[in-house]
Amino acid sequence: MDLLLSYLPYVDAICIGSGYALSQFIALRAGLFSLGSAGFASLGAYTAAIALMRYAVPAAWAVLLGTVVATVAGVLMSVPLARLRGHFQAIATVAFVEIIVSLALHFDHFTGGPAGINGLPKLVGTWELVLFVAAVAAFFAVIERTGIGRAFGAIRQDDIVARSLGISVARYHRLAFALSAGIAGLCGGLAAFNSYTIEPQQFGFGLLTLAIGAVLLGGRSSVAGPIVGTAIFVLLPELARPLSDNRFLLQGALLILVITFLPQGIVDGLRRRRAAAGSGRKGGPEIVRTPAA
Amino acid sequence: MSALTLRAVSKSFGGVLAVSDLSLDIPAGRITGLIGPNGAGKTTVVNVITGIVKPTAGRIAAGEHELTGASPEAIARSGVARTFQNIRLLHDQSVLDNVVVGFHRHETTSLLANLCGLPSVWRERDAFRARARALLDRFEMTRFAMARADSLSYGHQRRVEMMRAIAAAPEFLLLDEPVAGMNQVEADGLGAIFRALAADGIGILLIEHNVSFVMDLCETIHVMNTGRLIAHGTADEVARDPAVIEAYLGS
Numbered sequence: 001m002d003l004l005l006s007y008l009p010y011v012d013a014i015c016i017g018s019g020y021a022l023s024q025f026i027a028l029r030a031g032l033f034s035l036g037s038a039g040f041a042s043l044g045a046y047t048a049a050i051a052l053m054r055y056a057v058p059a060a061w062a063v064l065l066g067t068v069v070a071t072v073a074g075v076l077m078s079v080p081l082a083r084l085r086g087h088f089q090a091i092a093t094v095a096f097v098e099i100i101v102s103l104a105l106h107f108d109h110f111t112g113g114p115a116g117i118n119g120l121p122k123l124v125g126t127w128e129l130v131l132f133v134a135a136v137a138a139f140f141a142v143i144e145r146t147g148i149g150r151a152f153g154a155i156r157q158d159d160i161v162a163r164s165l166g167i168s169v170a171r172y173h174r175l176a177f178a179l180s181a182g183i184a185g186l187c188g189g190l191a192a193f194n195s196y197t198i199e200p201q202q203f204g205f206g207l208l209t210l211a212i213g214a215v216l217l218g219g220r221s222s223v224a225g226p227i228v229g230t231a232i233f234v235l236l237p238e239l240a241r242p243l244s245d246n247r248f249l250l251q252g253a254l255l256i257l258v259i260t261f262l263p264q265g266i267v268d269g270l271r272r273r274r275a276a277a278g279s280g281r282k283g284g285p286e287i288v289r290t291p292a293a
Numbered sequence: 294m295s296a297l298t299l300r301a302v303s304k305s306f307g308g309v310l311a312v313s314d315l316s317l318d319i320p321a322g323r324i325t326g327l328i329g330p331n332g333a334g335k336t337t338v339v340n341v342i343t344g345i346v347k348p349t350a351g352r353i354a355a356g357e358h359e360l361t362g363a364s365p366e367a368i369a370r371s372g373v374a375r376t377f378q379n380i381r382l383l384h385d386q387s388v389l390d391n392v393v394v395g396f397h398r399h400e401t402t403s404l405l406a407n408l409c410g411l412p413s414v415w416r417e418r419d420a421f422r423a424r425a426r427a428l429l430d431r432f433e434m435t436r437f438a439m440a441r442a443d444s445l446s447y448g449h450q451r452r453v454e455m456m457r458a459i460a461a462a463p464e465f466l467l468l469d470e471p472v473a474g475m476n477q478v479e480a481d482g483l484g485a486i487f488r489a490l491a492a493d494g495i496g497i498l499l500i501e502h503n504v505s506f507v508m509d510l511c512e513t514i515h516v517m518n519t520g521r522l523i524a525h526g527t528a529d530e531v532a533r534d535p536a537v538i539e540a541y542l543g544s
Contacts, residue, residue, distance in 0.1 A: 146407040166369035166398040
């Protein structure tokens with residue numbers, strides 16, 4: 001039992017990381033090259049922490065408030081970014097993340113500056129985090145099968161085709177921004193009440209690369225991908241202790257290997273390979289390859 | 294009877310006139326042909342009508358709907374559908390899913406209902422799938438329903454694009470080289486479907502290199518060369534027109 005308990009911090013870390021990775025995942029599903037998840041997570045975490053510590057807002061309401069603030073920020077971001085595509089969208093959202101870090105450092109009477117906010121109560125445990133990730137994963141799996149999933153898929157693959165079918169790219173990108181930002185904000189709020197402390201750099205470029213890296217590593221077609229990717233990023237340094245000082249090197253090497261040999265990511269890549277090896281007739285979970293006509 | 298009308302439409306790309314002072318009608322319930330040598334500007338006409346490129350001058354309207362300057366999605370929602378000369382499918386999705394996405398214009402469930410996964414959303418999806426399967430049947434594509442779009446042959450991929458466009462139940466359908474790369478039997482089969490669609494009241498613009506196919510199907514044929522309309526009329530009139538003969542055979 002003690003042994004099991006000693007692993008709980010890893011479960012917490014995987015759940016929180018998965019929340020950020022799923023936020024990144026839903027943006028990519030909609031063909032939105034936003035890397036803003038870290039910034040939205042910061043907004044959610046700081047809003048929740050400040051609401052609770054300075055204004056004595058009950059914790060649940062504080063987390064909800066953080067989620068709302070992040071979602072509103074996401075919707076606002078989507079307005080100027082509707083004019084940009086691809087790399088330019090990505091660059092603009094990286095700038096957004098850096099701006100949020102700077103703001104958190106600058107307004108120190110509110111945010112505690114570089115020291116961050118300390119002495120937060122630990123109100124969110126492992127079970128709450130597991131429930132959160134399961135709920136988000138289920139939610140994304142459901143909307144994937146609705147008209148929203150169809151519209152996201154069309155925009156992701158070819159936005160000219162999507163528009164020629166009457167799909168408003170701006171409207172669905174606004175939705176994707178709202179979902180991505182809301183999930184990141186919620187996850188940030190939960191993280192704040194799980195770890196006693198938050199500080200600005202925690203939501204900087206490092207988190208951004210973790211979120212996008214986990215999706216690329218695990219896979220970007222099914223919700224299991226980002227979770228598996230995050231688990232590997234969290235556990236790898238522990239499994240290879242002697243190398244843990246060089247964990248960024250290890251993560252980078254692993255990413256390069258996966259992108260080279262399993263470009264769809266571990267989950268989707270392996271599933272496709274197994275299906276192809278299985279009968280030669282299956283090309284994916286639902287989609288059956290026809291014999292050459 | 295309504296028509297999709299272009300009046301004095303021009304489009305220039307950096308000083309090069311791709312379409313010049315073009316006027317033409319696509320009446321409902323008829324198949325209108327548009328032919329011309331490579332580079333005549335036929336695909337640009339489709340891109341201008343569907344709003345992917347904005348006309349430099351002129352007016353475009355579908356019946357009472359003013360389309361000039363509208364966004365591609367607004368034009369699509371007002372009932373103008375198209376296929377692409379260079380096939381553009383959702384390549385890693387199934388044939389059925391590619392057709393179902395074409396029903397987007399007819400979605401009645403709200404974004405909120407979709408986010409909540411309400412029963413109405415699943416009923417609507419099942420209805421779209423049933424209608425998509427009926428279309429697959431009509432195009433003799435049922436056995437490919439679950440195949441990945443990019444695993445199909447060229448001719449079958451063209452059919453998927455057409456089904457996706459027809460799924461939108463458009464008032465006007467712009468077909469950019471729909472039978473390219475098909476044999477005569479396949480082309481005739483599709484020709485019969487186009488006739489049936491026109492009989493249902495859809496106005497079709499048919500762009501084709503296969504001149505005999507166009508002459509066979511269209512009451513009115515327009516001929517373009519270097520961005521201009523050089524002739525229009527019935528198949529016989531067009532075939533006898535000296536300007537057309539010169540454009541095709543060279544002087």
